[in-house]
Amino acid sequence: MKTQYSPKTVSVSDQTLYLQRGNGIPSASNTAALLLVAVSLTACGGKGPEVEHQQAEQQAEQQAEQQAEQRHQEASQRQAEMRDAAKVEMARVAAPMQMSSNGAVMGINIAPMPRDYAAIPLAQNKFEQQVQNGIMVAGEIPVSTFSIDVDTGSYATLRRMLREGRLPEKGTVRVEEMLNYFAYDYPLPAKNSAPFSVTTELAPSPYNDDMMLLRIGLKGYDLPKSQLGASNLVFLLDVSGSMASADKLPLLQTALKLLTAQLSAQDKVSIVVYAGAAGVVLDGASGNDTQTLTYALEQLSAGGSTNGGQGITQAYQLAKKHFIPNGINRVILATDGDFNVGVTDFDDLIALIEKEKDHGIGLTTLGFGLGNYNDQLMEQLADKGNGNYAYIDTLNEARKVLVDELSSTLFTIAKDVKIQVEFNPALISEYRLIGYENRALAREDFNNDKVDAGEIGAGHTVTALYELRYVEAGNRMNDKLRYGVDAQTGQEKYSREEIAFLKLRYKLPEQTQSQLLSYPIRLDQSVKQLEQASDDFRFAAAVAGLGQLLNGSHYLHQFDYAQLSQLARSALGDDPFGYRHEFVQLMETAAAIEQSNQLPIKKTFDGSDKSFAPQDKRYGEPMRDKRNPRNERLQ
Numbered sequence: 001m002k003t004q005y006s007p008k009t010v011s012v013s014d015q016t017l018y019l020q021r022g023n024g025i026p027s028a029s030n031t032a033a034l035l036l037v038a039v040s041l042t043a044c045g046g047k048g049p050e051v052e053h054q055q056a057e058q059q060a061e062q063q064a065e066q067q068a069e070q071r072h073q074e075a076s077q078r079q080a081e082m083r084d085a086a087k088v089e090m091a092r093v094a095a096p097m098q099m100s101s102n103g104a105v106m107g108i109n110i111a112p113m114p115r116d117y118a119a120i121p122l123a124q125n126k127f128e129q130q131v132q133n134g135i136m137v138a139g140e141i142p143v144s145t146f147s148i149d150v151d152t153g154s155y156a157t158l159r160r161m162l163r164e165g166r167l168p169e170k171g172t173v174r175v176e177e178m179l180n181y182f183a184y185d186y187p188l189p190a191k192n193s194a195p196f197s198v199t200t201e202l203a204p205s206p207y208n209d210d211m212m213l214l215r216i217g218l219k220g221y222d223l224p225k226s227q228l229g230a231s232n233l234v235f236l237l238d239v240s241g242s243m244a245s246a247d248k249l250p251l252l253q254t255a256l257k258l259l260t261a262q263l264s265a266q267d268k269v270s271i272v273v274y275a276g277a278a279g280v281v282l283d284g285a286s287g288n289d290t291q292t293l294t295y296a297l298e299q300l301s302a303g304g305s306t307n308g309g310q311g312i313t314q315a316y317q318l319a320k321k322h323f324i325p326n327g328i329n330r331v332i333l334a335t336d337g338d339f340n341v342g343v344t345d346f347d348d349l350i351a352l353i354e355k356e357k358d359h360g361i362g363l364t365t366l367g368f369g370l371g372n373y374n375d376q377l378m379e380q381l382a383d384k385g386n387g388n389y390a391y392i393d394t395l396n397e398a399r400k401v402l403v404d405e406l407s408s409t410l411f412t413i414a415k416d417v418k419i420q421v422e423f424n425p426a427l428i429s430e431y432r433l434i435g436y437e438n439r440a441l442a443r444e445d446f447n448n449d450k451v452d453a454g455e456i457g458a459g460h461t462v463t464a465l466y467e468l469r470y471v472e473a474g475n476r477m478n479d480k481l482r483y484g485v486d487a488q489t490g491q492e493k494y495s496r497e498e499i500a501f502l503k504l505r506y507k508l509p510e511q512t513q514s515q516l517l518s519y520p521i522r523l524d525q526s527v528k529q530l531e532q533a534s535d536d537f538r539f540a541a542a543v544a545g546l547g548q549l550l551n552g553s554h555y556l557h558q559f560d561y562a563q564l565s566q567l568a569r570s571a572l573g574d575d576p577f578g579y580r581h582e583f584v585q586l587m588e589t590a591a592a593i594e595q596s597n598q599l600p601i602k603k604t605f606d607g608s609d610k611s612f613a614p615q616d617k618r619y620g621e622p623m624r625d626k627r628n629p630r631n632e633r634l635q
Helices: 012-021 028-043 049-093 153-163 175-179 249-260 290-298 308-321 346-358 375-384 395-404 406-410 443-447 487-493 535-551 561-569 579-597
Strands: 002-005 143-147 196-204 212-220 231-238 268-274 278-286 328-335 362-368 389-392 412-423 428-434 454-457 461-470 498-507 515-522
Touching: 002 515, 143 428, 143 443, 153 175, 153 375, 153 389, 153 579, 175 461, 175 535, 196 412, 196 498, 196 515, 212 412, 212 454, 212 498, 212 535, 231 249, 231 308, 249 290, 249 328, 249 362, 249 389, 249 395, 268 290, 268 308, 278 290, 278 308, 308 328, 308 346, 346 362, 346 375, 362 375, 375 389, 389 395, 395 406, 406 454, 412 443, 412 461, 443 498, 461 535, 535 561, 535 579, 561 579
Parallel strands: 231 268, 231 328, 328 362, 362 389
Antiparallel strands: 002 196, 143 412, 196 212, 212 461, 268 278, 412 454, 412 498, 428 461, 498 515
């Protein structure tokens, strides 16, 4: 039972390419061949009607060619005028280019590096392993506290790995980011209330027969793009050599064209690029100046090492220069996360980002590519910058993040959002929080407004899952304590109707003091069968189930890929964009890869059924057969 609580851009280069290819105009070689035929016929004395007809056709073709050539020249002249106008506008809005360490001008064209960065070993990716949350005893630690999280990067990177036929390293999948990638049918908040609604749902767990699953859902109020207000956006773009492959800088350029197409005259756009040195490409261009924005993005190319620290400093300087009071002020960092030269001390970067966050300038991170990808850095920078982290692996994902969910990406409706759940030991013996490992907070942090927490954007949904065990179920994972309050005499102080008490704290974007929301979670909310739960509940359980299987969770005792498939397929519900159906395909791919990884490998000599010689445990070399000292082929 679910409980709701109420308190087209066209580039100049594309046009030029079209004109250069021609529009059905005969080539010079074809024209010369036609004239040669005409001269030959005349020399042979051909005066018949057929010859005259051919000559008339040639004259008509020549006239058509001349007219087409004239149109081509006029169009070329217009294109040149457009390019000149764009360059003039670029010169007007662009800041002076910075000098690199060797004295060369740092412009918007950077020579590509010869090294093939697409061939970098995948082992160079940086994905942090999480220690999964354990099972807590409600009688000993009844309170669970954590920060919300709206990032989605972990799901998108997982999708790319599976499509490439690889499983992620166990423990590196952030289950909460998988959950929050999908939209759920939570109700919108009522007017003149908190900026988000709160919903809970309780049903039997699909992971273990004797446990329950509690879902907590938040839904922020929505805001149409037309009501976002003025935006001051600074694109901080990595154009280092590691960004040279097609899934990095070229995809980044196209993605940002999609974003700029959503802007208007009230918006300001600046562009900072960084490689061996950092440079300003645009300084406060108008959001509706599509020609200038497109031209600036198209001229970028990759080369050099990655001085991200210097680029971030310049980006924040431009954000402060064009700061819009009561508007959206945000730096959008697009990179593969490979910071390898310059000021790259993590603590210094975090200190800068947190300082500017307090001044009203947020940070959103967009990740691109694999091979030397730093997922951990991207997630933590966005966390400290009051922003969100997304990974762009396809143009469809760029559209989802930068077009369909633009309001959520840019506009914050609540900050420092914390969740605290107190479980009733009279009814709940054990519980565990699924995911949110690196968002855990101390119990006392809930009431401390100086402790940072996550943000919710307009229209964002946040989902958290707890697996619970009722006292009456038995089969506890933890032994009862010998010393402590006797359960028979200590239960009466607890309610027999509530399994838990949910509390949330949040701040409005311009406030420094938090506000408290609280809701009881009642025992009678529960349904008896998992099939009676909502499609959203069961689909969220399937998403979290896949994440736990990939992480090698120790707490899934009656759950495998076959049950996962059945659960997910039964809960597709309304799927207008096809994201849930895509999840099912990824789930089946993960199951197939897992199965193939478990198949035994038969080692043989030259197609025979003889096994390889046993390995020497000390040196790892094949042990020689004493009866076959030369190690000759065995027949």
